[in-house]
Amino acid sequence: MAAVNAVTDLTREGDIAVLTINSPPVNALSADVRNGLRGGVEQAAADAAVKAIVVICAGRTFIAGADISEFGRPSKGATLPELQAALEGGPKPIIAAIHGTALGGGFEMALMCHYRVAVPSAKFGFPEIKLGLIPGAGGTQRLPRLSGVENALEAVLSGNPFDAKQALAWGVVDALVDEGKLREGALAFARKVIDTHMPLRKIRDLNDKIDAARGHPEIFDKVRRDYARKYRGFEAWQSAMSAVKAAVDLPFDDGMKLERQAFLDLIPTAQSRAQRYVFFAERKVWKIADIADDTETLPIKKVGIIGAGTMGGGISMNFLNAGIPVTIVETAQEALDRGLKIIRRNYDNTAKKGRMTQADVETRMALLGPGLKLEALADCDLIIEAVFENMDIKKDVFQKLDKIAKPGAILATNTSYLNIDEIASVTARPDYVLGMHFFSPANVMRLLEVVRGEKTAKPVIATVMHLARKIGKIGVLVGVCHGFVGNRMLHQRQREAQKLILEGAMPWEVDRVIYDFGLPMGPFAMSDLAGLDIGWSKETSKSSTIREILCEMDRRGQKTGAGFYDYDENRNVKPSPVVEKMILEFAAKKGINRRRITDDEILERCIYPMINEGAKILEEGKAQRASDIDIVWINGYGWPVYRGGPMFYADLIGTDKVLARMKEFEGTMGADFKPAPLLEKVVAEKRTLHDL
Numbered sequence: 001m002a003a004v005n006a007v008t009d010l011t012r013e014g015d016i017a018v019l020t021i022n023s024p025p026v027n028a029l030s031a032d033v034r035n036g037l038r039g040g041v042e043q044a045a046a047d048a049a050v051k052a053i054v055v056i057c058a059g060r061t062f063i064a065g066a067d068i069s070e071f072g073r074p075s076k077g078a079t080l081p082e083l084q085a086a087l088e089g090g091p092k093p094i095i096a097a098i099h100g101t102a103l104g105g106g107f108e109m110a111l112m113c114h115y116r117v118a119v120p121s122a123k124f125g126f127p128e129i130k131l132g133l134i135p136g137a138g139g140t141q142r143l144p145r146l147s148g149v150e151n152a153l154e155a156v157l158s159g160n161p162f163d164a165k166q167a168l169a170w171g172v173v174d175a176l177v178d179e180g181k182l183r184e185g186a187l188a189f190a191r192k193v194i195d196t197h198m199p200l201r202k203i204r205d206l207n208d209k210i211d212a213a214r215g216h217p218e219i220f221d222k223v224r225r226d227y228a229r230k231y232r233g234f235e236a237w238q239s240a241m242s243a244v245k246a247a248v249d250l251p252f253d254d255g256m257k258l259e260r261q262a263f264l265d266l267i268p269t270a271q272s273r274a275q276r277y278v279f280f281a282e283r284k285v286w287k288i289a290d291i292a293d294d295t296e297t298l299p300i301k302k303v304g305i306i307g308a309g310t311m312g313g314g315i316s317m318n319f320l321n322a323g324i325p326v327t328i329v330e331t332a333q334e335a336l337d338r339g340l341k342i343i344r345r346n347y348d349n350t351a352k353k354g355r356m357t358q359a360d361v362e363t364r365m366a367l368l369g370p371g372l373k374l375e376a377l378a379d380c381d382l383i384i385e386a387v388f389e390n391m392d393i394k395k396d397v398f399q400k401l402d403k404i405a406k407p408g409a410i411l412a413t414n415t416s417y418l419n420i421d422e423i424a425s426v427t428a429r430p431d432y433v434l435g436m437h438f439f440s441p442a443n444v445m446r447l448l449e450v451v452r453g454e455k456t457a458k459p460v461i462a463t464v465m466h467l468a469r470k471i472g473k474i475g476v477l478v479g480v481c482h483g484f485v486g487n488r489m490l491h492q493r494q495r496e497a498q499k500l501i502l503e504g505a506m507p508w509e510v511d512r513v514i515y516d517f518g519l520p521m522g523p524f525a526m527s528d529l530a531g532l533d534i535g536w537s538k539e540t541s542k543s544s545t546i547r548e549i550l551c552e553m554d555r556r557g558q559k560t561g562a563g564f565y566d567y568d569e570n571r572n573v574k575p576s577p578v579v580e581k582m583i584l585e586f587a588a589k590k591g592i593n594r595r596r597i598t599d600d601e602i603l604e605r606c607i608y609p610m611i612n613e614g615a616k617i618l619e620e621g622k623a624q625r626a627s628d629i630d631i632v633w634i635n636g637y638g639w640p641v642y643r644g645g646p647m648f649y650a651d652l653i654g655t656d657k658v659l660a661r662m663k664e665f666e667g668t669m670g671a672d673f674k675p676a677p678l679l680e681k682v683v684a685e686k687r688t689l690h691d692l
């Protein structure tokens, strides 16, 4: 075996050269890999004894894309035209042998080869759009020539992978070979190419599918309509459409140029930087500074849930989906029946939409056991309490649970705000107590705040983080404080939103600014959805806030058909003249001189205090890193991924700007805007929140 460079080897099997790429973990198309690829192929091409070349990858996958960490930095590797010239333009047939995931630049590199073989489990795709990019090495020009324009648009715009069967049907791969026998299969295919004198097939020369789409602009209109909602606020998808359109409208080389330029233009955009940052941030959350990756975890074979309400039911579904049996406990038969019925209805609806079979529904329901007493949880390895948000009730439950749960069972609370150490203190196993804060709807939202108590044992944390991954959540480790990371920051925004509507804005104005910024809804639409009467009681209500007055007026949110907004029977939303009048009267009574408030001020008032709170959270060690806070906001509250999260946003616009505005606001509006010492420090030291 001859090394071409540190990550590529060239061997010979008779007259077939085998170029093996070995660059763990995912063989990303780094400068080294590009150089090795180009050098290896050129060496093989120059060897008179070689008649065909197989390119294959070692490890778990074929090339999974360009090396994302190299973007935006000067590169010393072979350029795209050089790679293309060596592969597609080379004199000898090249066969790509594919296993794992051929994604992005990896898939594009395979499309530069003359033939492709794959194992049935291989996956193909262009995930660039998820990084705020488009394929930049010919993907938008070559794939439509094989799959047709509509299929290529779907692949490029959705970013979702497709499987080997699909790839075969489209001619993206020329043959499937037995699982585990990729090398042999690829060699056999190469033999056939040599023996039957198969030509150097270049995808660039295939035009049938392109010709078929010419003169059909409606294909693009349809896709534009389909994706406009999904990509509200995103930029790259328009470029992706234009690039695929160029495959139809322009000669191949011109299409390549257009694609390349669009790709290069997207690299430095704030959106793509944010999305690439999020890619790595999502992977960092699992790393815990003082808990080694290989910490032994406890087996979780059965989970108990206390409370069959919306939260308890949604939480249960996560485990049922992962094949883990659940016992769900309620105090009254009626509530239990209602909870079970809702779980079944949710599954039935999913089945009706074709996203699950009826058999899948039954398998899941069969894993669910109901109970009316905590004793039913005695054999559970993990018990999650999702009862009413009240410290006394929770303490009572935990005290009883501690006696019932088997030794070594983990006791978790789904509290959103309460002090977990206080809850843990009533048990004899505070080291086995922690928070598992799911977000509503718990079977849908990806975020799980894993709340580490003062005494929570490391294997317990490792177990729950591991479990989070298993049930498809993104687990973020946070510390005990009021509202943990997400709700603690949310509180800042909600407070300012309430102040803004007294000072001069209307709820729909505040909501519009937040919506336009990219969140799925503003603070008032969110309150209407959640219900304004959470924590409100008729007996103690004193008309002292706008929310109280709304509740007194029986405008308690969407469920009553009215809240900050008016809703019709189809839940269509309209600003409410009644609310507008009430706000004006309330402000007048309070002696507030309303003023015109700009959109900029609304945004800054809602978001800067959140950033400031994030800095305090970091300072107190309640989150491990700034990027974890961003992941909380993206996955728990719908912060737009193209803005990278509040902390990324702060670094992007400049922490100095945030600090300066906070100081101004502090001067006019007081302590709510007092800058966090860490924010001051970061600015003084000219650092960012992310390099702390």
Ligand code: 3H9
Residues within 6 Å of the ligand: 025, 026, 028, 061, 064, 065, 066, 067, 068, 069, 080, 101, 103, 104, 105, 106, 108, 127, 128, 131, 133, 134, 135, 136, 137, 139, 280, 283, 284
């Ligand atoms: C592109 O190709 C542009 C071209 O069109 C233009 C070319 C000129 N780069 O996800 P995992 C790391 S854009 C750098 O946990 P899995 C990852 O950070 C690219 N690093 O494993 C992690 O590191 P760590 C288009 C990468 O088995 C480790 O590898 N391609 C890259 O769950 C393991 O990753 C994509 O967007 C990369 N491209 O999933 C594909 N990929 O261990 C992105 C991974 O230090 N990758 N790493 O935390 C993926 O979707 C998944 O990683 C994959 C494996 C499905 C491959």
